[in-house]
Amino acid sequence: MNQNNTNENKFFLTDMEENQEGIIISVLGGRMATKRLADLGLTPKTEIKVFKKAPFSGPVMIEVRGSKLIIGLGLASKILVKLK
Amino acid sequence: MNEKKKLNIVLAGQANVGKSVIFNYLTGLHQHIGNWPGKTIEKAEGTLFYKGYTIDVVDLPGIYSLTTYSIEESISREYIASQKPDFAVNVVDAVHLERNLLFTLQLLELGRPTVLALNMINLLKERGIEINFKILEKILGVPVVPIAAIYRKGITDVLDRGIELLNFQSPTPQNRLKYGKEVEQAIEILVEALEGINTPYTKRWLALKLLERDGEIEKLIREKNSELLKNVENLRTQLEKIHGHDSSIVIADERCHLAFQIIKEVMKITPLKKISLQERFDAVTAHKIWGYFTMTAIMASMFLVIFKFGDWLSGLLEIIFANLQSWFETISGISVLASLFLAVLKSVLALIQIALPYILPFYLILFLLEDWGYLARVAFLMDNLMHKLGTHGKASIPLLLGFGCNVPACLSCRIMETERERFLTGILTVFVPCSAASVIIMGLVGKFVGMYWAFALYVFAILIIFVIGKLASKILPGEATELIMEMPDYKRPSLRTIILQTWFRLKEFIYIAGPLVIISGIIIEGIYWAGWFPFIDNLLSPISVKWLGLPAITGILLIFGILRKELILVMLSTTLGTANFAQVLSPIQMLTLAIVSMLYIPCIATIAALRKEFGWKKTLGVTVFKIFFAIAVAGSISKILSIFL
Numbered sequence: 265m266n267q268n269n270t271n272e273n274k275f276f277l278t279d280m281e282e283n284q285e286g287i288i289i290s291v292l293g294g295r296m297a298t299k300r301l302a303d304l305g306l307t308p309k310t311e312i313k314v315f316k317k318a319p320f321s322g323p324v325m326i327e328v329r330g331s332k333l334i335i336g337l338g339l340a341s342k343i344l345v346k347l348k
Numbered sequence: 349m350n351e352k353k354k355l356n357i358v359l360a361g362q363a364n365v366g367k368s369v370i371f372n373y374l375t376g377l378h379q380h381i382g383n384w385p386g387k388t389i390e391k392a393e394g395t396l397f398y399k400g401y402t403i404d405v406v407d408l409p410g411i412y413s414l415t416t417y418s419i420e421e422s423i424s425r426e427y428i429a430s431q432k433p434d435f436a437v438n439v440v441d442a443v444h445l446e447r448n449l450l451f452t453l454q455l456l457e458l459g460r461p462t463v464l465a466l467n468m469i470n471l472l473k474e475r476g477i478e479i480n481f482k483i484l485e486k487i488l489g490v491p492v493v494p495i496a497a498i499y500r501k502g503i504t505d506v507l508d509r510g511i512e513l514l515n516f517q518s519p520t521p522q523n524r525l526k527y528g529k530e531v532e533q534a535i536e537i538l539v540e541a542l543e544g545i546n547t548p549y550t551k552r553w554l555a556l557k558l559l560e561r562d563g564e565i566e567k568l569i570r571e572k573n574s575e576l577l578k579n580v581e582n583l584r585t586q587l588e589k590i591h592g593h594d595s596s597i598v599i600a601d602e603r604c605h606l607a608f609q610i611i612k613e614v615m616k617i618t619p620l621k622k623i624s625l626q627e628r629f630d631a632v633t634a635h636k637i638w639g640y641f642t643m644t645a646i647m648a649s650m651f652l653v654i655f656k657f658g659d660w661l662s663g664l665l666e667i668i669f670a671n672l673q674s675w676f677e678t679i680s681g682i683s684v685l686a687s688l689f690l691a692v693l694k695s696v697l698a699l700i701q702i703a704l705p706y707i708l709p710f711y712l713i714l715f716l717l718e719d720w721g722y723l724a725r726v727a728f729l730m731d732n733l734m735h736k737l738g739t740h741g742k743a744s745i746p747l748l749l750g751f752g753c754n755v756p757a758c759l760s761c762r763i764m765e766t767e768r769e770r771f772l773t774g775i776l777t778v779f780v781p782c783s784a785a786s787v788i789i790m791g792l793v794g795k796f797v798g799m800y801w802a803f804a805l806y807v808f809a810i811l812i813i814f815v816i817g818k819l820a821s822k823i824l825p826g827e828a829t830e831l832i833m834e835m836p837d838y839k840r841p842s843l844r845t846i847i848l849q850t851w852f853r854l855k856e857f858i859y860i861a862g863p864l865v866i867i868s869g870i871i872i873e874g875i876y877w878a879g880w881f882p883f884i885d886n887l888l889s890p891i892s893v894k895w896l897g898l899p900a901i902t903g904i905l906l907i908f909g910i911l912r913k914e915l916i917l918v919m920l921s922t923t924l925g926t927a928n929f930a931q932v933l934s935p936i937q938m939l940t941l942a943i944v945s946m947l948y949i950p951c952i953a954t955i956a957a958l959r960k961e962f963g964w965k966k967t968l969g970v971t972v973f974k975i976f977f978a979i980a981v982a983g984s985i986s987k988i989l990s991i992f993l
């Protein structure tokens with residue numbers, strides 16, 4: 265989880281484009297948020313796909329485990345993913 | 349078993365999987381149904397008689413986990429674990445089986461007899477999904493029953509399998525589902541250490557919750573054997589070292605992995621050749637540009653349809669009722685009883701003629717949007733704006749519901765995560781013009797001043813909500829939590845559900861508003877006969893006449909309007925003896941009256957809902973604020989308009 269690792273394949277969820285697919289590396293948020301995401305099936309190594317992004321720094325709608333979820337920008341910017 | 353055959357069952361599962369549909373079917377009650385997560389906010393109970401059994405059924409709020417982070421989660425867990433229902437029905441959305449299994453796995457760990465109701469199987473085919481129920485049953489070790497709740501298919505099979513489970517006295521299902529090696533080892537150590545400690549929970553479940561850092565369970569164990577917690581801490585650290593995450597995430601991760609394994613064995617998905625209609629809708633309604641465009645279009649056409657329909661129907665009813673009244677007048681003759689009856693008849697007819705034509709299409713359209721799944725899309729589109737008001741996107745759901753009725757809207761504020769956000773959202777919802785206020789906006793302003801004026805009033809109401817939200821978020825400081833919400837798939841709306849829900853609303857309307865207009869009518873008649881009108885008018889006229897520029901009679905009507913807002917207009921027509929309001933009110937007066945009615949106070953039922961959710965103090969604060977705010981705003985607008993008009 266070292267931030268200075270400039271691996272080019274590491275993104276934050278917010279940086280992904282619509283229809284891009286990725287794999288979650290880790291969630292940098294607090295325990296509470298991490299747990300809520302995990303309850304919905306967002307754990308490390310989970311495959312996700314960005315379905316829609318709302319404009320004006322709105323939330324991200326993703327597809328995960330066959331369901332859709334929306335995640336607010338603040339939280340999405342703490343989810344580290346690598347592109348598939 | 350010859351004693352009274354009583355059973356206790358509980359419906360548990362993730363949000364929006366159809367628990368309440370099943371509950372309503374079993375008990376004949378009317379829990380709120382719709383296509384967004386979080387409708388049921390409190391456990392509901394009902395009874396059913398089935399094959400000689402008296403079965404108490406409990407509908408629980410949808411939850412995603414049995415770890416206590418939210419109120420709903422602790423309520424549900426408490427209930428399942430300590431009330432010891434005879435069996436639990438785990439309702440599961442078959443289309444989203446993988447995510448749903450995450451909860452199922454936790455529920456099974458509780459070790460209570462469970463039947464898995466695999467709901468929405470009617471949708472599997474069109475999604476290209478096949479599920480092997482038999483294998484799923486074998487893997488999970490509990491009965492799996494495919495059902496289609498809205499088509500009332502398979503629900504009794506669930507009961508049959510549950511009863512069978514009890515009668516065979518099968519031992520509590522031995523959970524054969526295993527996590528990864530390290531986790532299982534840790535569990536084993538803890539289960540041994542927990543020997544001799546008495547709790548309502550199974551040892552394995554306790555061990556897991558301890559590893560997951562569940563605060564409540566930790567406390568429970570600390571009371572009994574605090575030494576053990578050191579042991580737990582060691583095990584957690586070990587797990588965290590191996591996996592590199594917090595131990596609660598390690599367990600969640602294991603669960604996800606297990607669910608994935610199960611899915612691989614039981615589910616087969618054939619990719620669809622063409623994109624489904626609902627998927628296309630999703631692409632448009634959540635689109636960066638088109639999403640906002642469709643949202644505006646939906647709102648505007650909703651307004652137009654309701655207005656046009658209401659206008660047409662109330663015009664039609666006016667003709668019918670006028671004939672009915674004159675016919676009654678000719679046959680009844682002149683007597684005290686007849687005139688009393690006539691007064692009652694008039695007020696009931698006025699209620700039907702003035703309010704119903706607008707309220708009916710309102711509910712039909714709202715329930716249609718709700719059952720289709722549109723509300724959650726608005727939450728997605730509005731998240732950004734809602735952050736400016738100190739909450740997040742989910743708050744738009746209570747706000748939208750508020751256009752129907754503020755009461756369920758206030759209650760649904762529970763979908764917000766924190767106390768502060770709940771209250772903020774609550775404040776905003778009571779500024780939403782409900783269908784009763786809309787009766788006045790459309791039936792008075794729309795009809796007699798102009799449709800665009802009515803439309804402008806809605807825009808005005810939304811602006812006010814924005815301003816109030818800004819203000820309130822300044823007064824109640826704090827960060828908004830981040831939006832996390834599952835997005836329900838669009839579903840073909842079920843006509844039956846829409847009509848049934850509308851019908852219950854209308855029934856409520858008739859049962860409550862009906863007697864209220866009659867009683868208010870009689871009281872006003874009484875005040876008139878007692879000669880108290882001048883006194884009351886004098887008391888209120890500084891505000892109603894001097895400041896707002898309204899006729900004196902409106903003062904007392906606004907007081908009755910606290911009971912229900914449509915009463916203002918209905919009673920106005922009965923006291924004036926005409927539904928042609930243009931004869932007695934100027935356009936500015938109509939606009940002013942509409943603005944006051946829209947803003948001036950939450951109705952009694954809403955006040956009660958506010959008190960239930962937020963306590964007396966806050967409710968009183970909001971109510972008093974609204975009264976002053978409405979008087980100030982409406983008066984100023986009336987003054988400004990009189991310069992221009």
Ligand SMILES: Nc1nc2c(ncn2[C@@H]2O[C@H](COP(=O)(O)OP(=O)(O)OP(=O)(O)O)[C@@H](O)[C@H]2O)c(=O)[nH]1
Pocket residue numbers: 362363364365366367368369370380381382383384385386387388389409410411467468469470471495496497498499719839842845
């Ligand atoms: N197609 C289909 N839709 C269903 C079925 N059962 C329920 N639904 C729909 O699923 C949605 C959710 O149903 P509810 O009963 O309100 O769900 P719930 O589990 O009580 O939800 P919460 O109270 O929010 O936790 C509604 O829109 C129902 O019409 C089914 O068998 N088939």
Ligand SMILES: [Mg+2]
Pocket residue numbers: 367368369379380387388409410
């Ligand atoms: Mg429900």
